[in-house]
Amino acid sequence: MRFVDEFREPELISKTAEEIRRLAGTERHYRMMEVCGGHTHAIYRFGLKDILPENIELIHGPGCPVCVLPMGRIDDGLAIAQEPDVIFAAFGDMMRVPGTQGSPLEHKARGIDVRIVYSPSDALKLARLNPDRHVMFFAIGFETTAPSTALTMMRAKAEGIRNFSVFCNHVTIIPAIRAILDSPDMRLDAFIGPGHVSTVIGCRPYEWIAHNERKPIVVSGFEPLDMLQSIVMLLRQLKAGEARVENQYKRVVPWEGNRAALKAMAQVFQLRPYFEWRGLGFISQSALRINDQYAEFDAEQRFEVPGIRVTDPKAAQCGEVLKGVLKPHQCKLFGRECTPEHPIGALMVSTEGSCAAYYNYEHRKAAMVSLSSIA
Amino acid sequence: MLAESALTRFRDPQIEMAHGAGGKASRKLVEGLFAPLLFGAAPGPLGDAAQVDINGTKVAITTDSFVVKPLTFPGGSIGELAVNGTVNDLAVSGAKAEALVVTYVLEAGLSTPVLEAEVRAMAKAARDAGVRIAAGDTKVVEHGKADQMYVTTTGIGRLLPGVTIDPRSVRIGDRILLSGPIGDHGITILLARGELDLEADLRSDTRSVLPLVEALIRAAGPGIRWMRDPTRGGVATSLNELARDCGLGMVLFEDQIPVRDTVRGACELLGLDPLHIANEGQFLAVVSSEYADAAINALSLAPGGSEAQVIGEVREQPAGTVLVTTLYGGSRIVDMLVGDPLPRIC
Numbered sequence: 125m126r127f128v129d130e131f132r133e134p135e136l137i138s139k140t141a142e143e144i145r146r147l148a149g150t151e152r153h154y155r156m157m158e159v160c161g162g163h164t165h166a167i168y169r170f171g172l173k174d175i176l177p178e179n180i181e182l183i184h185g186p187g188c189p190v191c192v193l194p195m196g197r198i199d200d201g202l203a204i205a206q207e208p209d210v211i212f213a214a215f216g217d218m219m220r221v222p223g224t225q226g227s228p229l230e231h232k233a234r235g236i237d238v239r240i241v242y243s244p245s246d247a248l249k250l251a252r253l254n255p256d257r258h259v260m261f262f263a264i265g266f267e268t269t270a271p272s273t274a275l276t277m278m279r280a281k282a283e284g285i286r287n288f289s290v291f292c293n294h295v296t297i298i299p300a301i302r303a304i305l306d307s308p309d310m311r312l313d314a315f316i317g318p319g320h321v322s323t324v325i326g327c328r329p330y331e332w333i334a335h336n337e338r339k340p341i342v343v344s345g346f347e348p349l350d351m352l353q354s355i356v357m358l359l360r361q362l363k364a365g366e367a368r369v370e371n372q373y374k375r376v377v378p379w380e381g382n383r384a385a386l387k388a389m390a391q392v393f394q395l396r397p398y399f400e401w402r403g404l405g406f407i408s409q410s411a412l413r414i415n416d417q418y419a420e421f422d423a424e425q426r427f428e429v430p431g432i433r434v435t436d437p438k439a440a441q442c443g444e445v446l447k448g449v450l451k452p453h454q455c456k457l458f459g460r461e462c463t464p465e466h467p468i469g470a471l472m473v474s475t476e477g478s479c480a481a482y483y484n485y486e487h488r489k490a491a492m493v494s495l496s497s498i499a
Numbered sequence: 500m501l502a503e504s505a506l507t508r509f510r511d512p513q514i515e516m517a518h519g520a521g522g523k524a525s526r527k528l529v530e531g532l533f534a535p536l537l538f539g540a541a542p543g544p545l546g547d548a549a550q551v552d553i554n555g556t557k558v559a560i561t562t563d564s565f566v567v568k569p570l571t572f573p574g575g576s577i578g579e580l581a582v583n584g585t586v587n588d589l590a591v592s593g594a595k596a597e598a599l600v601v602t603y604v605l606e607a608g609l610s611t612p613v614l615e616a617e618v619r620a621m622a623k624a625a626r627d628a629g630v631r632i633a634a635g636d637t638k639v640v641e642h643g644k645a646d647q648m649y650v651t652t653t654g655i656g657r658l659l660p661g662v663t664i665d666p667r668s669v670r671i672g673d674r675i676l677l678s679g680p681i682g683d684h685g686i687t688i689l690l691a692r693g694e695l696d697l698e699a700d701l702r703s704d705t706r707s708v709l710p711l712v713e714a715l716i717r718a719a720g721p722g723i724r725w726m727r728d729p730t731r732g733g734v735a736t737s738l739n740e741l742a743r744d745c746g747l748g749m750v751l752f753e754d755q756i757p758v759r760d761t762v763r764g765a766c767e768l769l770g771l772d773p774l775h776i777a778n779e780g781q782f783l784a785v786v787s788s789e790y791a792d793a794a795i796n797a798l799s800l801a802p803g804g805s806e807a808q809v810i811g812e813v814r815e816q817p818a819g820t821v822l823v824t825t826l827y828g829g830s831r832i833v834d835m836l837v838g839d840p841l842p843r844i845c
Contacts, residue, residue, distance in 0.1 A: 137827035168831060
């Protein structure tokens with residue numbers, strides 16, 4: 125398969141892994157954070173930890189939009205879903221995320237009209253097909269998905285569609301990275317920069333990480349070879365005492381980003397003064413709301429929103445895992461009360477969440493290794 | 500004696516779509532509620548068909564319901580699935596389907612030509628598979644209380660000589676065989692729904708696997724330990740069940756697993772794993788290592804078996820688990836399907 129197999133070529137992968145071992149040496153420990161949940165998923169899916177030397181530690185970052193969404197927002201969205209004639213539309217990733225009264229899927233089983241859509245424009249299509257109903261799109265995601273939500277609202281406005289709204293949970297990546305770096309218990313050497321987000325925002329917004337924080341960052345693709353090459357680039361910078369923004373994912377990410385997408389976002393959204401992130405707390409100017417010109421499509425203005433705030437279960441240590449302070453299996457609930465079938469924290473729900481990735485691909489492997497090392 | 504309620508372990512408050520998806524939730528429902536109340540406390544490993552002793556003659560029996568949406572799709576339709584699905588459940592249990600009983604649940608308002616086309620499809624599939632449709636029943640429910648039509652087939656089969664299927668007979672060093680490319684059915688259905696604006700030249704793999712199973716038994720009968728058709732939940736779920744039942748590790752070689760490029764492409768785009776996607780015309784077999792070559796040769800020469808492959812082997816570790824290894828030395832655990840990526844595929 126073109127554009128995939130080239131980046132999974134065993135011989136090249138082995139050679140790159142060899143280069144990583146050579147550069148990493150044995151003297152020091154390297155802590156690198158992959159910001160994006162897609163990278164976390166890829167690391168586990170391709171078993172990359174098996175081929176990296178032990179002194180390279182990958183810390184899973186906050187870049188999984190489902191994972192950072194506070195439970196109260198899900199409750200708010202599902203409260204609107206119970207209004208008469210409302211169709212609740214969301215990406216498949218959202219369907220099993222628990223609210224206090226159950227997940228969207230559990231609401232569907234109870235008769236609430238919950239639909240999976242693959243894009244916001246599919247939700248708009250639903251609105252056109254169901255003129256007697258109101259379709260509310262539960263929007264999540266970083267700058268990756270925000271432009272398509274914006275374009276859909278622009279389309280809805282142009283077509284004069286009145287039975288469509290968006291419950292906006294879009295967040296922005298840079299403030300989250302800043303919050304991580306500001307966290308006192310965080311020690312990081314370098315960042316593997318998000319790939320998909322950067323197709324929209326480009327590489328410039330990361331420059332402060334290199335200049336002010338003196339941490340190298342390499343924007344990376346998602347195939348095994350992409351990620352290994354990014355680690356090589358980071359190691360070379362670290363060895364040379366440099367801190368720069370580099371773009372490994374040039375085949376997709378333009379340095380300046382996607383101007384058309386940024387323009388669409390600017391037309392429809394404005395920054396919220398602050399927004400709550402699950403595990404990270406309130407972060408100022410870290411999320412988007414729908415601006416006044418598009419107020420008619422803003423579900424938070426059209427409907428009574430309860431504004432529910434839910435504190436995470438005390439025993440769950442999602443925040444520490446999200447910041448990379450704890451590994452998923454070090455959480456007290458991991459694999460016991462909290463599993464992919466019965467997730468307590470959102471990190472266990474999304475396939476991009478580090479707990480689910482670790483549970484699905486790794487934890488029995490870890491158990492096996494520890495058993496064999498005892499024997 | 501324990502009260503019956505003490506035997507049930509199913510604690511989910513309501514039935515969700517995932518309970519019908521063939522993965523973990525389905526298994527919990529069967530093992531936690533159905534099996535303890537219907538079969539007694541410890542039914543042992545649950546196969547695709549049961550064996551019943553009638554006056555000293557053993558026969559295999561199984562049943563399957565079909566609720567696929569849409570009713571027709573490239574490569575097949577609900578009628579064909581309903582025949583092949585039950586024929587295949589018997590085949591991988593080491594039995595040749597002799598007779599089927601059919602139940603239709605029809606929604607008032609279903610057009611007669613649609614029904615007739617499906618009945619014709621069933622008749623043809625039954626002829627092709629060499630099985631007789633012996634009896635049937637029809638129920639009609641109000642418009643809106645079912646989705647066009649549902650079909651249930653119950654099959655009774657004669658045990659094929661020369662083979663015993665038992666997950667507990669699987670040994671370290673056995674080879675894991677797959678009859679051909681995976682994921683065609685599930686992805687075809689997903690695309691046929693037309694919700695994705697994706698198109699691909701792909702057909703469901705629905706067919707009777709009996710001829711391939713018979714070829715395998717002729718060539719490697721004494722070496723066959725276990726067979727299963729990986730329908731809902733895919734290869735990953737079937738092998739996880741085996742791993743659990745035999746307590747050994749199933750190690751797969753990713754580069755040996757046949758997957759068409761269209762299926763791989765769709766899975767890449769949608770974030771799905773082909774190992775979790777349903778199949779309707781493939782089967783898995785575990786064969787002792789000394790019979791593996793003969794088994795693959797026989798399958799490759801049989802019609803429709805040219806893409807059969809050894810995809811992995813049974814090892815002591817990781818016990819009770821399926822591990823996929825890559826050519827470059829990475830590995831990952833593949834669990835049963837959790838949740839329900841593709842509702843109502845069969």
